[in-house]
Amino acid sequence: MDRRQQYREQTRQEAKRIALDQLAEHGTAGISVNAIGKRMGVTGPALYRYFANRDALLTELISDGYLDLADTAETAVAAGTTPAERLRNAAHAIRAWALDAPHRYLLLFGTPVPGYEAPAHTLDAANRVMAALLTAAGEDTSAGAEEPLDRQLAGWGERMGNHGHTPRQLHWALTVWTRLHGLLSLEVADQFRHSGLDPDLLFHAEVEALVACWESR
Amino acid sequence: MDRRQQYREQTRQEAKRIALDQLAEHGTAGISVNAIGKRMGVTGPALYRYFANRDALLTELISDGYLDLADTAETAVAAGTTPAERLRNAAHAIRAWALDAPHRYLLLFGTPVPGYEAPAHTLDAANRVMAALLTAAGEDTSAGAEEPLDRQLAGWGERMGNHGHTPRQLHWALTVWTRLHGLLSLEVADQFRHSGLDPDLLFHAEVEALVACWESR
DNA sequence: TACGTTCGTTATAGCGTCTAACAACGATTA
DNA sequence: TAATCGTTGTTAGACGCTATAACGAACGTA
Numbered sequence: 289m290d291r292r293q294q295y296r297e298q299t300r301q302e303a304k305r306i307a308l309d310q311l312a313e314h315g316t317a318g319i320s321v322n323a324i325g326k327r328m329g330v331t332g333p334a335l336y337r338y339f340a341n342r343d344a345l346l347t348e349l350i351s352d353g354y355l356d357l358a359d360t361a362e363t364a365v366a367a368g369t370t371p372a373e374r375l376r377n378a379a380h381a382i383r384a385w386a387l388d389a390p391h392r393y394l395l396l397f398g399t400p401v402p403g404y405e406a407p408a409h410t411l412d413a414a415n416r417v418m419a420a421l422l423t424a425a426g427e428d429t430s431a432g433a434e435e436p437l438d439r440q441l442a443g444w445g446e447r448m449g450n451h452g453h454t455p456r457q458l459h460w461a462l463t464v465w466t467r468l469h470g471l472l473s474l475e476v477a478d479q480f481r482h483s484g485l486d487p488d489l490l491f492h493a494e495v496e497a498l499v500a501c502w503e504s505r
Numbered sequence: 506m507d508r509r510q511q512y513r514e515q516t517r518q519e520a521k522r523i524a525l526d527q528l529a530e531h532g533t534a535g536i537s538v539n540a541i542g543k544r545m546g547v548t549g550p551a552l553y554r555y556f557a558n559r560d561a562l563l564t565e566l567i568s569d570g571y572l573d574l575a576d577t578a579e580t581a582v583a584a585g586t587t588p589a590e591r592l593r594n595a596a597h598a599i600r601a602w603a604l605d606a607p608h609r610y611l612l613l614f615g616t617p618v619p620g621y622e623a624p625a626h627t628l629d630a631a632n633r634v635m636a637a638l639l640t641a642a643g644e645d646t647s648a649g650a651e652e653p654l655d656r657q658l659a660g661w662g663e664r665m666g667n668h669g670h671t672p673r674q675l676h677w678a679l680t681v682w683t684r685l686h687g688l689l690s691l692e693v694a695d696q697f698r699h700s701g702l703d704p705d706l707l708f709h710a711e712v713e714a715l716v717a718c719w720e721s722r
Numbered sequence: 723t724a725c726g727t728t729c730g731t732t733a734t735a736g737c738g739t740c741t742a743a744c745a746a747c748g749a750t751t752a
Numbered sequence: 753t754a755a756t757c758g759t760t761g762t763t764a765g766a767c768g769c770t771a772t773a774a775c776g777a778a779c780g781t782a
Contacts, residue, residue: 508749509748509749537737537738537739538738538739538740539737539738539739540738549738549739549740550739550740550741553739553740553741558739558740559738559739559740
């Protein structure tokens, strides 16, 4: 790579790093191009040499986030041996990832950035997360039923590149994700604040319910 | 009430109505005090006679939203006779409410407004939603176990003013909410867009899973 | 050394929140 | 009736934000 391009890439990374700091401190709205520049010892407009606009920067943050989350999920799943263990690993790894940077989780799965359109490689990363959960699903020998939802699930699996999975397995992985997300999104939004309930215990209970639900199918 | 105060209240309501329009069209960030004023045939700063600042307006929108959602949930539950019917009613009513104004749902349960602190009567309304779901739960004669989570649940029920419910019932109601929210928050954020999956079918499946899960306990 | 690209600067347009100072209006009171 | 006071609107402006344009300096290359 060119020397110039190396520096360019460094600058881009530094800007994104600072943007993540601002995200953690003040939320999405707190990410300001001017402020990032100031912290880098540079004026605001200078950064427009590196990012088309503020939305482009946010988009990259989202893409990077998906990649990071996919890596996290895959590593966690790979560390397990039994289906139950893989599911527990994945679930708790995803939660740890979310709690490590709540605002980043919200950036990915919370209120969508207006006008945001996910780039293709971001969709790939999102699919990798689902694929990791699919790997956590155990064997299933049920036939591919012909309910409308089953057909949609089969098509979804094909488009994701996850072949050889039954609709039941696909639905299972999706259900795991939506149930975990239900708890996580409320936790990162601090909605359990006044309840006196420990989100940790709630999450553990839901994970164990998922394990029990799959094993007794 | 004073004549002056009546007009004042009318103006406040009109401003909030327009704010909801802007919310529906452009999301939370699209709510602009200046723009609201313009649409009311008034300059921007005039509205500061009615709301301390933009955040105060958003806070009222959130409070109103909780009240409206609580009414919706209560009405739906009251229309059912059996526990299963009450749960189905509540679930689909909540979903209809969310889809009717996706951005409002996100305003309540999505990325939190920075610095937002829920007023007491908003917490009451939120509790009414949980109480409605509790009403949908059927009879339960299990003993109040002494697990940490059970104790927290019991305390939560007390603080909500929902006495006479077992920890299992409380956990059930909470689980209903988090699972429905998991699907709903993804649906309103349009996360199923590229999947080819019909959120309606997914939601129905999850509701029926909840019904089956409770009845086979 | 000369050249073109890249990168940073300042100036500026435009929009947003929000405050301050001032004018107009209505209701109350002397 | 006339003076007064609180309410509500106005304009002007401070300040921050995104984003563009015009300009100049630095850099690698020929």
